[in-house]
Amino acid sequence: MKTNQAGFLRKYRAIVVAIALFVTIDIALIAYNVTASYQIDRLAAVRDLSGSERSSSQIVLRALLELEADYTSKGAINADAQKALRERATLINDATRVFREGGRMPGNVDGIEYPAASTPAAIRAAEKISSLWQPYYALVTPLTSNATFDGEPLAKAVAYARANNGELFGAINDLVNDAQDRVNAETNVLRIAQVVGILLALANFIFTALLAFRRLIASDRVIAKAQKETGDILATVKEGLFLITPDYKVGEQMSASLKDVLRKDVPIGQNLFDMLGPMVTPQTLEAARDYVELLFGKRVKESLVYSLNPLSEVEVGSEGAKRYLGFQFNRVLEGEDVSYLLVTVQDATERVNLAAQVAAAKSRTREEMEVLLRVLSNDPTDVREFLRRTESALEQINDGLRQVSRRTGENYLALVNAVFRSVHSIKSESAALNLEMFEGIAHDFETDLIALRDRGDVEGADMVKLTLHLDDLFESVNSVRGFLDRISGGGVSEAERSASARFVESLRGLGRRIAADQGKEVKVTAELPVFDRLPEAMADEIRGIGLQLLRNAVAHGIEEPDERKQLGKSAIGLVHFSCRDVGQRTIEFTVRDDGRGVSPKRIREALARSGRYAQADIDAMSDRDVVMKIFEPGVSTISGSTRDAGHGAGMDVVINRVNALSGRISMSTQGHSHTEFRMRFPMPGSAVSETAVLRQTA
Amino acid sequence: MSDLKEEEIKVFTDAVAHYFGQLTREPAAVRGAYLEREGEATPVYDFSGRIMVTGQYRGSVTLSAPRAMIRHLLVALHETDQSEDNLRDTVGELANTLAGNARKYFGENMEISVPVTAAGAIPGSDTGRDRPYVIMVNWKTYNASLVVDIERAS
Structure with missing residues (x-):
């Protein structure tokens, strides 16, 4: 507070001095006025008293003459004249004393303290009056009190009066004139003092006013400049800035960019939360x-709750136009009270996206490292084989996309289903080799394909999405192949192993991985005496079928260890693969698991869940018809999807591959006992072409 | 993951679709998309317009359309000048639309050149990607190609 006062005085010193001077002049003027008026009053009283004395001298003369006339003619005393003589003689006597010595008149009738004569002229006049009046008063006094008196004293008094009246009158007149001159002089001085005082006060007022105006104009300039600077800052700053009052209303000042950052107008006084x-x-x-x-x-301290700000990075905007805004709140203090909150709003989209990109890049690097480690853990020949098959499948998909995009009236849904089968196989194979990067991309690809398939109304624009996934897979193939080339010095690893050995290893790898994911235990056994003799394309298809059926067996068939124990089975589930020549240029491929079997009841539930069939139709189906439905795309007995099951796609892949090899497939299953798929394929070159036949043993 | 997103490619396909939609009330539709094989030529029609991009993305976006399609467009616009120059200018205008949409979406992250046009293929293709995205666009009975050959500069 003291600091504020000191500041105020320093700032307005000139005005304060000017006002103090004004007050001082006024007080001095008033004081002088009072003193001078008092002096003028006393001098006027002296003038009046001397005037009375002058007239009294004439009345005394007249009274003496009247007394003499009456005494001479009538021998009597004129009482009125005697009275006038007495009163006037007393007044002259008292006034003469007062003028010589100073003081009050007897009885203090007028309450005035008369000053003694002070000017030389007055002193001379007073002395002269006194010298003339003393003998005069001595002669008059006997005539004023006695009822009778002799003629002689009267005659003496009259004679003295006649002889000295002129001189006495002149002396008293001098006194009167002196008093009048002094009154006039004092009055003049007072008038001049008043005029000078008023002029000084006026000058002081003008000076003060000018000073105040100058300061006001200077202050206005400073305020205008400050306002312009504030305006310039608010117009230029990129952040949205505004104040919030304690009742949460938006203040009057805000930066021009606020509406750009928020992408809407902010009315002054709007509630922040509205x-x-x-x-x-x-x-x-x-x-x-x-x-x-x-x-x-x-x-609470502002800095301590900074991290609690829920709006530091908040997502706004609708789907497709999402962005992030960062709101920062700072207290504006007045004394110790929070008068406002300063709100700073920034568009944090770029920052958030950059952070996401950095995180994605880190994750990608980690994934790639993971992939490379996994590649290293596999036989390079297996990986190269996988890359060859995958690339070939991707080229096929791309050809499909190319054809569809150049022809009218294409069935996009059929293409989606075909792409799905290829991608699903890639996923199975990559899982078998534990190549999670491929598996992940294929899974994302599958997810989008399922969404399209479920939507049903697929159009050309949806193909763009497929090309993006396709590109990802192509790039992954290239990067892994490049890595293999680098570690092998540009050459291909020649670690030759039989196709059947590599197939078994893939099956065991996939079996282990799915079993681990699902908390199960699985053992994969295989007898593949003819597999190595099969043409490469046929072996690739059978391999794909095997991997898919293994996936199904572990995900759907094999029970969890506890359940198996309760059923008196070994905790470890068994999946057996066999591939043999059954004569007549026919190959038989079987996959058998000792799991829970295919349950018509669960398939009926799955069909109902898929929404493709009315309940009445499902109820009307035989168990055999129901079981056949597992070969239809989009039917899965698992209600939630995982990366290994639940998409209802696996058996569709199997049946398509069987058809591609002109083979046939049969299935036998028994509850809590087993499920076996048996497929027969003609060796290429033979004229066998049979339709797939399904058989089920309840 | 691919360095381009679906919505980033959509910026260009939408530009073409809306161009036709606004001028003729019949938007062009995407018929399909595929990846061009490494080293192979992308589909080229009678007139092509291309914008080159630099900055955080680099490469080019090329639209190629058959003569009949452009002529039909001009007829729909009651434009009587069917000269070669005007046909080529119309493809340039389409390329300009691509540039406009890209500027709006990518902002200062993408610097975009003035469109170049040619009758047939545009020489000196500066390939950005191993496999450019080829998007086939259809308007009325005509097909045009939109080749998005840009990659994110890392």
């Missing part, structure tokens, strides 16, 4: 309310 309401979730809004209330309170 403004935020349409932009954020109700939970965030509630948290923001708590945070702002906390900041307006005094109890």
Whole structure:
């Protein structure tokens, strides 16, 4: 407070001095006025008294003459004349004394303290009056009190009066004139003093006013400059800036970019939470309310609650135009009270996206490292084989996309289903080799394909999405191949192993991985005496079928260890593969698991869940018809999807591959005992072409 | 993951679709998309327009359309000048639309050149990707190709 006062005095010193001078001049003027008036009053009283004395001298003469006339003619005393003589003689006597010595008149009738004559002229006049009046008064006094008197004293008095009246009158007149001159002089001085005082006060007032105006104009300039600078800052700053009052209303000043950052107008006085309401979730809004209330309170330090700000990075905007805004709140203090909160809003989209990109890049690097480690853990020949097969499948997919895009009236849904089968096989194979990067991309690809398939109404624009996934897979193939080339010095590893050995290893790898994911235990056994003799294309198809059926067996067939024990089975589930020549240029491939078997009841539930069949139709189907439905795309007995099951795609892949090899497939299953798929394929070159036949043993 | 996103490619396909939609009330539709094989030529029609991009993305986006399609477009616009120059200018205008949409979406992350046009293929193709995205666009009975050959500069 003291500092404020000192500041105020320093700032307005000139005006304060000017006002003090004004007051001093006024007080001095008033004081002088009072003193001078008092002096003028006393001098006027002297003038009046001397005037009375002058007239009294004439009345005394006249009274003496009247007394003499009456005495001479009538021998009597004129009482009125005697009275006048007595009173006037007394007045002259008292006044003469007062003028010589100073003081009050007897009885203090007028209450005035008369000054003694002070000017030389007055002193001379007073002395002269006194010298003339003393003998005069001595002669008059006997005539004023006695009822009778002789003629002689009267005659003496009259004679003295006649002889000295002129001189006495002149002396008293001098006194009167002197008093009048002094009154006039004093009055003149007072008038001049008043005029000078008023002029001084006026000059002082003008000076003060000019000073005040100058300061006012200077202050206005400073304010205008400050306002312009503030305006320039608010017009230029990229962040959205505004103030929030303690009742949460938006203040009058805000930066021009605020509406650009928020992408909407912000009316002055709008409630902060009404403004935020349409932009954020109700939970965030509630948290923001708590945070702002906390900041307006005094109890917590701003820096301590900084991290609680729920709006530091908030997602706004609709799907397709999502962006991030960062709100920062800072207290504006007045004394110790929080008068406002300064709100700074920034478009944090770029920052958030950059952070996401950095995180994605890190994750990608980690994934790639993971892939490379896994590649290293496999036989390079197996990986190269996988890359060859995958690339070939990808080229086929791309050809499909190319053909569809150049012809009218194409069935996009059929293409989606075909692509799905290829991608699903890639996923199975990559899982068998534990190549999670491929598996992950294929899984994402599958997810989008399923969404399209379920949507049903697939159009040309949807193909763009497929090309993106395709590109990812091509790039992955290239990068892994490049890596293999680098570690092998540009050459291909010649670690030759039989195709059947590599197939068994893939099956065991996939079996282990799926079993681990699902908390199961599985053992894969195989007898593949003819596999190595099969043409490469046929072996590739059979391999794909085997991997898919293994996936199904472990995910759907093999029970969890506890369940198996309760059923009196070994905790470890068994999946057996066999591939043999059954004569007549026919190859038989079987996959058998000792799991829970295919349950018509569960398939009926799955069909109902898929929404493709009315309940009445499902009820009307025989168990055999129901079991056949597992070969239809989109039917899965698992209600939630994982990366290994639940998409209803696996058996569709199997049946398509069987058809591609002109083979036939049969299935036998028994509850809690087993499921076996048996396929027969003609060796290429033979004229066998049979339709797939399904058989089920309940 | 691919360095381009679906919505980033959609910026260009939407530009073409809306161009036709706004001028003729019949938008062009995407018929399909595929990846061009490494080293192979992308589909080229009678007139092509291309924008080159630099900055955080680099490469080019090329639209190629058959003469009949452009002529039909001009007829729909009641434009009587069917000269070669005007046909080529119309493809340039389409390329300009691609540039406009890209500027709006990518902002300062993408620097875009003035469109270049040619009758047939545009020489000096500066390939960005191993396998450019080829998007086939259809309007009325005509097919045009949109080749998105840009990659994110890392």
